[in-house]
Amino acid sequence: MSAQAPTIDATDLTEKQRHILRYLREHVGTRTYFKSRLIGEELGLSAKEVGTNMPALEGGGVGLDIEKWGYSSGTTWKVTA
Numbered sequence: 001m002s003a004q005a006p007t008i009d010a011t012d013l014t015e016k017q018r019h020i021l022r023y024l025r026e027h028v029g030t031r032t033y034f035k036s037r038l039i040g041e042e043l044g045l046s047a048k049e050v051g052t053n054m055p056a057l058e059g060g061g062v063g064l065d066i067e068k069w070g071y072s073s074g075t076t077w078k079v080t081a
Contacts, residue, residue: 017053028081036075
C-alpha cells in the first residue's frame with residue numbers, strides 16, 4: 001500500500017502559488033522541464049519568487065508531480081501530470 005500526499009485545497013495556496021499552478025497545468029502537456037526564471041518572466045514574477053513558492057506545490061496534492069531537478073543556470077523543475 002503506497003502513501004499518497006494529502007490533497008491541497010486551493011484556498012490553502014497563496015495567490016502567487018495559484019498563479020504558478022495554473023501556468024504549470026496549462027503547459028504540462030507540452031513541456032516537462034520548467035526553469036524558475038522563465039516561469040517568472042511569463043508571469044511577471046522574479047525567479048526568486050517562483051523558487052520560494054514552488055515548494056508548496058512540490059509536496060504533492062495539487063494534481064501534478066513536481067520535483068526540483070537541476071540547479072545550473074537557475075533552478076529547473078520537472079513537472080508531470
